[in-house]
Amino acid sequence: MPSDITVHWDWIGQHFRVKILCSLAGVATQILVNDIATGSNILMDVGDGILRDLISLPRTHYDNIDTILISHGHFDHVGSIFSLLAFFRMLNRKKRLNIIASPNVIELQGLVRTFQESYEDSTPFEYEIIEIDSEQIVQDIIIKSFPVKHRGSLIGGDELPKIPAIGFSISKKEETIVYTGDTGYFELLKSHITCADLAIIEGTHEGEPSSYHLSVSQAKELGRLAKNHLIIHRIPEIHD
DSSP states (O other): OOOGGGOOOSEEOSSEEEEEEEEETTTEEEEEEEETTTOOEEEEOOOTTHHHHHTTSOHHHHHTEEEEEEOOOOHHHHTTHHHHHHHHHHTTOOSOEEEEEOTTOHHHHHHHHHHHHHHTTSOOSOEEEEEOSSEEEETTEEEEEEEOOOBSOSSSGGGSOBOOOEEEEEEETTEEEEEOOSOOOOTTHHHHHTTOSEEEEEOOBSSSOOSSSOBHHHHHHHHTTSSSEEEEOBOOOOOO
């Protein structure tokens, strides 16, 4: 099993460390936030390949995932939650797992329900979907959510309906990490990002932005409002 020195953190603060495990639009986004003092981990979104990403880390990092945050129900952000729960079951996990999301994320609810129906009598750990209204406290970490501007698909344009989609801020003492999730630009987004110690911002398009995704230039402009920033959710090359 690889040692901790093999983990190349994308950002290290006073209380948190952040590793972007993967973030490709239409493929997967998963981000690990490590509490340096306690070793507890928060996993933000659970897209494809989550198990391959996690086993590249020392086992303590995935054993200590205590909280999962789901920004919205698109498959590249929630599609592997069944696999992750089954993996934890195989490892005979004992610790409780909290899954925090916006209300009415039907994809998440369906996948978790299917897992529960499949393994109801043989899962050694407790788990629960917690529908966050605005704030949730986990140990000494304050998790806040805020609504973002996202739609039902990459295909079809602006006529598609909005979906339950949120961003998150994670704070411990005076240190705050903000994750936008998938979103188009809206003016209030600035207030969530301003003065954050780290802003993790989606920047999907190289050119013109859309109403449901930020462009790279928009993400960079927003990133300047934070003390540090990372731009994620780039479009992968898809070869013929």
